[in-house]
Amino acid sequence: MSPMTTMSSFYNGMVSNDELDYYQARAGGPGMIITAVANVSDNGKGFEGELSAASDDMIPGLTKLAATIKQDSAKAILQIFHAGRKSNHQVLRGE
Numbered sequence: 001m002s003p004m005t006t007m008s009s010f011y012n013g014m015v016s017n018d019e020l021d022y023y024q025a026r027a028g029g030p031g032m033i034i035t036a037v038a039n040v041s042d043n044g045k046g047f048e049g050e051l052s053a054a055s056d057d058m059i060p061g062l063t064k065l066a067a068t069i070k071q072d073s074a075k076a077i078l079q080i081f082h083a084g085r086k087s088n089h090q091v092l093r094g095e
């Protein structure tokens with residue numbers, strides 16, 4: 001399954017139950033699922049509701065996400081991302 005952003009993470013990029021439900025509904029179909037983009041650093045966030053892989057705090061949620069995708073033997077790929085100059089002050093809370 002190609003990566004498709006759903007903009008449904010928490011404000012800080014933590015995985016939400018809505019996201020787990022979204023991947024749960026698709027697990028067992030494709031042999032490989034690539035997630036929505038996940039920013040690799042806090043200043044790389046490009047939009048609200050984006051997944052984050054920017055800190056260790058995100059690991060428990062990302063672990064649940066991986067387990068959800070892999071439950072029926074699919075490969076789970078986290079798509080990493082940095083918005084660069086396409087981000088803005090509003091999304092970065094003034095930074």
Ligand SMILES: Cc1cc2nc3c(=O)[nH]c(=O)nc-3n(C[C@H](O)[C@H](O)[C@H](O)COP(=O)(O)O)c2cc1C
Nearest residue numbers: 001002003004005006007034035036037038079081
């Ligand atoms: C709602 C939506 C969200 C998408 N989000 C991402 C994304 O986060 N990362 C990405 O690389 N591509 C994203 N894409 C692009 C898709 O992964 C895919 O490349 C595109 O739909 C073209 O698919 P096709 O080459 O099979 O026609 C998104 C597409 C859609 C429709």
